[in-house]
Amino acid sequence: MMTACGGGDAANAGPPGAPTLEKETSSSEAASSSGKAKLLTDADVTLGDIDNGMVEKGKTTYDVKCQACHSMGENRVVGPGWKGITTRRKPEWIMNMIVNTDAMLAEDPEAQRQLEQCLVRMPNQNLSMDEARQVLEFMRTL
Amino acid sequence: MKRPLLITTGTMALAGLAFVLVNTLPGCRPTTTQTVVTGDAASKVYVKPGTHDEFYNMVSGGFSGQLAVYGLPSGRLLREVPVFSVDPETGYGYSEETKGMLMTSHGFIPWDDSHHPELSQTNGVPDGKWCFINGNNTPRIALIDLGTFRTHSIIEIPNSAGNHSSPFTTGNSEYVVAGTRFSVPMGDDAQRDVPISSYKETFKGTVSFIHPEPETGKMSIAFQIVTPAVDFDLSHAGKGPSEGWFFFSCYNTEQAYSLLEVNASQRDKDFIMAVNWKMAEQLAKEGKGKRVPGKHYSNWWNDKTHSSETTVIDDVLQLDPKEHPGLLYFMPCPKSPHGCDVDPTGKYIVGSGKLAALIPVFSFEKMQKAIAGNEVEGDFAGIPVLKYESVLHGEVKKPGLGPLHTEFDANGNAYTSFFVSSEIVKWNVEKLEVVDRVPTYYSIGHLCVPGGDSKQPWGKYVIAYNKITKDRYLPTGPELTQSAQLYSIDGDKMELLLDFPTTGEPHYAQAIPADLVKPREVKFFKIEENQHPYVAKGEKEARVERNGNEVHVWMTSIRSHFAPDNIEGVKLGDEVYFHVTNLEQDWDVPHGFAIKGAANAELLIMPGETQTLKWVPTRVGVWPMYCTDFCSALHQEMQGYVRVSPANSTVPLKGETVSVDAGV
Numbered sequence: 001m002m003t004a005c006g007g008g009d010a011a012n013a014g015p016p017g018a019p020t021l022e023k024e025t026s027s028s029e030a031a032s033s034s035g036k037a038k039l040l041t042d043a044d045v046t047l048g049d050i051d052n053g054m055v056e057k058g059k060t061t062y063d064v065k066c067q068a069c070h071s072m073g074e075n076r077v078v079g080p081g082w083k084g085i086t087t088r089r090k091p092e093w094i095m096n097m098i099v100n101t102d103a104m105l106a107e108d109p110e111a112q113r114q115l116e117q118c119l120v121r122m123p124n125q126n127l128s129m130d131e132a133r134q135v136l137e138f139m140r141t142l
Numbered sequence: 143m144k145r146p147l148l149i150t151t152g153t154m155a156l157a158g159l160a161f162v163l164v165n166t167l168p169g170c171r172p173t174t175t176q177t178v179v180t181g182d183a184a185s186k187v188y189v190k191p192g193t194h195d196e197f198y199n200m201v202s203g204g205f206s207g208q209l210a211v212y213g214l215p216s217g218r219l220l221r222e223v224p225v226f227s228v229d230p231e232t233g234y235g236y237s238e239e240t241k242g243m244l245m246t247s248h249g250f251i252p253w254d255d256s257h258h259p260e261l262s263q264t265n266g267v268p269d270g271k272w273c274f275i276n277g278n279n280t281p282r283i284a285l286i287d288l289g290t291f292r293t294h295s296i297i298e299i300p301n302s303a304g305n306h307s308s309p310f311t312t313g314n315s316e317y318v319v320a321g322t323r324f325s326v327p328m329g330d331d332a333q334r335d336v337p338i339s340s341y342k343e344t345f346k347g348t349v350s351f352i353h354p355e356p357e358t359g360k361m362s363i364a365f366q367i368v369t370p371a372v373d374f375d376l377s378h379a380g381k382g383p384s385e386g387w388f389f390f391s392c393y394n395t396e397q398a399y400s401l402l403e404v405n406a407s408q409r410d411k412d413f414i415m416a417v418n419w420k421m422a423e424q425l426a427k428e429g430k431g432k433r434v435p436g437k438h439y440s441n442w443w444n445d446k447t448h449s450s451e452t453t454v455i456d457d458v459l460q461l462d463p464k465e466h467p468g469l470l471y472f473m474p475c476p477k478s479p480h481g482c483d484v485d486p487t488g489k490y491i492v493g494s495g496k497l498a499a500l501i502p503v504f505s506f507e508k509m510q511k512a513i514a515g516n517e518v519e520g521d522f523a524g525i526p527v528l529k530y531e532s533v534l535h536g537e538v539k540k541p542g543l544g545p546l547h548t549e550f551d552a553n554g555n556a557y558t559s560f561f562v563s564s565e566i567v568k569w570n571v572e573k574l575e576v577v578d579r580v581p582t583y584y585s586i587g588h589l590c591v592p593g594g595d596s597k598q599p600w601g602k603y604v605i606a607y608n609k610i611t612k613d614r615y616l617p618t619g620p621e622l623t624q625s626a627q628l629y630s631i632d633g634d635k636m637e638l639l640l641d642f643p644t645t646g647e648p649h650y651a652q653a654i655p656a657d658l659v660k661p662r663e664v665k666f667f668k669i670e671e672n673q674h675p676y677v678a679k680g681e682k683e684a685r686v687e688r689n690g691n692e693v694h695v696w697m698t699s700i701r702s703h704f705a706p707d708n709i710e711g712v713k714l715g716d717e718v719y720f721h722v723t724n725l726e727q728d729w730d731v732p733h734g735f736a737i738k739g740a741a742n743a744e745l746l747i748m749p750g751e752t753q754t755l756k757w758v759p760t761r762v763g764v765w766p767m768y769c770t771d772f773c774s775a776l777h778q779e780m781q782g783y784v785r786v787s788p789a790n791s792t793v794p795l796k797g798e799t800v801s802v803d804a805g806v
């Protein structure tokens with residue numbers, strides 16, 4: 001019953017280009033345009049040797065906020081499995097998917113392609129930059 | 143309330159009254175909408191799709207017991223906040239966690255009557271933090287947190303009946319007050335079991351001062367003042383020069399206990415009661431009060447455990463004004479005053495005698511002089527009555543019929559509603575001169591100017607909350623929508639801009655600039671901070687456990703599945719508690735929960751929150767459960783089953799979610 005990423009009613013998918021809900025803004029304009037978030041670039045994310053402390057924290061966050069939809073293996077639950085994800089995706093792309101989810105789904109062709117398959121919008125789980133970076137570190141071990 | 147009006151031939155001639163008889167007397171219709179609404183009204187209330195209103199309008203639901211939130215100037219309904227009544231939209235009063243909010247010393251009360259929203263204040267100005275509202279029937283005061291637009295705290299008022307002249311605030315929300323409408327006998331059983339006809343001797347009123355803790359919003363009764371038996375109607379705190387005083391309108395100074403309509407309308411003048419609350423506060427501090435029986439509940443919503451917490455208090459601190467001269471004074475006020483409104487300067491107190499044909503305006507400075515010079519005309523049940531002429535600033539002559547309630551703008555003008563002549567009258571407070579009037583459709587009760595009972599009115603609009611709707615909207619059988627009307631007060635002439643329908647009875651309302659509220663909004667609850675005893679932080683913690691005949695399900699929901707979604711081993715005779723945690727961490731992604739045959743309700747769970755539905759299965763079988771809030775394209779897939787076996791079954795208890803390709 002949990003194959004997901006297939007079937008479903010495409011007409012009911014979340015509205016394309018749905019509002020970018022920026023965390024700190026409260027002006028009425030904030031809710032009215034998508035893709036305004038500034039995406040991270042490769043200069044914003046650097047990888048060093050694997051930091052086990054960060055991996056540990058990343059795993060904790062994963063268990064609470066991601067595990068319901070992403071497996072650590074190759075199989076898809078609601079979203080794609082994470083095995084080998086850091087060999088498939090650039091670190092900044094992964095980070096953007098986590099912290100700028102709505103902008104990515106609105107603009108990034110790869111993210112949009114996945115949405116077309118899964119038909120569930122990846123939720124913005126409102127991770128801080130540090131938490132997202134820890135999850136990325138955890139992904140590197142998969 | 144749509145009560146029939148008493149109409150005598152003498153008043154028939156008065157314009158404005160006639161439309162109450164609109165269906166029988168077509169010739170007497172007042173000015174029609176067409177002639178009242180000018181060309182550009184539409185553009186003034188048009189809020190472009192995707193943009194926000196300028197003001198929040200917190201409107202009581204009257205007999206619905208709730209608070210409705212509208213945007214102004216559009217009049218769009220944004221939310222109905224459940225307060226004193228259960229709510230099938232949010233599960234308030236149904237989920238195990240929220241039931242406690244409606245507990246009282248009389249047990250669980252599912253439906254009450256809410257009247258006056260009052261915004262919390264800092265330095266005499268609404269600050270957008272909280273909104274208070276009173277429950278009339280089983281006397282209570284509620285505090286709504288404007289960060290979550292949820293009822294955060296409810297306190298029951300002991301030794302009270304018909305909690306009407308409430309919950310008005312002091313300038314820094316040190317206190318909100320709760321005054322009795324009905325006087326009643328108080329004390330032990332023998333003292334309360336008395337003939338109704340002993341009203342004068344044995345009945346008492348009270349005004350309670352409730353302190354909300356600034357950090358937590360928890361409320362407690364600081365002190366309660368016992369008063370002679372009258373009916374209190376409305377109240378307002380002094381401000382500026384009158385800071386430290388509180389004013390209550392009272393009627394039924396005839397002390398009638400039957401057919402009040404006639405018997406309580408005999409005297410020429412009733413009273414405005416002035417309370418020196420700074421003095422009362424001091425007396426309470428000095429231990430001059432007496433703790434008397436007064437069992438009451440104080441319920442508080444804990445945002446971290448997502449559950450209500452109830453404290454039961456057995457007594458209350460009472461002050462007897464007869465022992466403390468200087469605490470209370472009565473000022474004579476014509477004919478059953480309703481509104482008791484202090485102008486922004488704090489110099490004047492406006493009484494609106496609902497059976498009077500004038501508006502008396504009292505001067506705080508004169509009141510102080512009258513007290514100092516002992517200018518009294520006598521006493522009422524032991525409380526000094528100041529001389530009317532000594533305390534009067536002046537009277538607005540022939541303003542209209544049936545003045546009810548007054549609010550103010552920042553330019554020295556007052557706006558008074560007239561129920562009987564169905565109009566809003568604008569008048570100058572210093573000069574006591576009427577400057578404009580405009581009809582309302584129909585029979586206005588309270589009105590509201592944004593910030594209009596504070597030190598700093600924002601002005602711009604006056605909104606009429608009407609008691610009668612009649613022909614204004616598409617008819618819907620015997621029961622019609624209730625309604626409000628928005629008028630511009632920017633120019634010299636008030637201008638009708640918009641009618642908008644309301645839920646329940648829009649009894650009273652307050653409005654506040656949206657910018658003071660919006661930055662406070664909580665968008666979701668942080669799952670890390672969730673301390674619910676049955677929270678499941680992630681699917682790893684999802685499980686089913688038995689404890690005697692109680693089965694507890696730690697369940698998670700996320701777009702678009704539950705964990706567990708297959709449960710077996712439940713038996714007849716079990717009580718099943720579904721503790722559903724919404725794992726989403728984004729704005730606007732609630733999930734719902736429903737299971738077939740649930741005799742109680744459903745749940746609606748906000749992101750990061752845990753809520754509990756109790757389900758007692760009554761038949762063997764496999765029962766479906768599903769998400770009731772459309773959450774994603776696969777919402778219709780968000781479902782599961784619970785198997786219920788006979789009481790003596792040996793099916794092992796288990797809960798799981800099975801994925802066809804669960805490889806890892």
Ligand SMILES: [Cu+2]
Nearest residue numbers: 733769773780
């Ligand atoms: Cu759902």
